[in-house]
Amino acid sequence: ETGVTQSPTHLIKTRGQQVTLRCSSQSGHNTVSWYQQALGQGPQFIFQYYREEENGRGNFPPRFSGLQFPNYSSELNVNALELDDSALYLCASSWAGQGVGYTFGSGTRLTVV
């Protein structure tokens, strides 16, 4: 059973640029959600995708967008990067959004300079 894999592991971008982060869900999982974790804080929910549609969103602006593909992999896109977007971005997968055992990836560390 493969876990959740994220790429890249680290990324440095300039303010105003756009970034795409990728996630492969755990085998058998059909729901993927994304979280932002600033240093010293708990993860914050960005949004969730189920059957290729966004079905839940946290308090993040529209410049944070995503996609889920038929194989349940996912992308997080962030436009017009700001310095405060520097954080660890975590992807989590689960079965049908049930709370039992959301499995997290190791994250992508994004630094905006």
Place this chain on the structure above:
Amino acid sequence: EDQVTQSPEALRLQEGESSSLNCSYTVSGLRGLFWYRQDPGKGPEFLFTLYSAGEEKEKERLKATLTKKESFLHITAPKPEDSATYLCAVQERGGADGLTFGKGTHLIIQP
């Protein structure tokens, strides 16, 4: 708005010294309360899900309990490898399906 508060923020224990971590929560209707362990530079690792007051779950040296307003993570005779940040999260019934996390408790077990 959901709120999750964890205490203490940091805890340093001697190996073998048992203690408890607290997670207080405010939610309209609880779908589930989750405990995760996070090592530096890694994603959270799932430990437990609790669904209703009175429920308890155990795994090795860890035991999680739940009341209507808080959850405790009891650590019995901890070892240095138990050092990590422990995160508590809640999921609201009928909500956006996301987890609302606390800031975590940074636990250090000294040999």
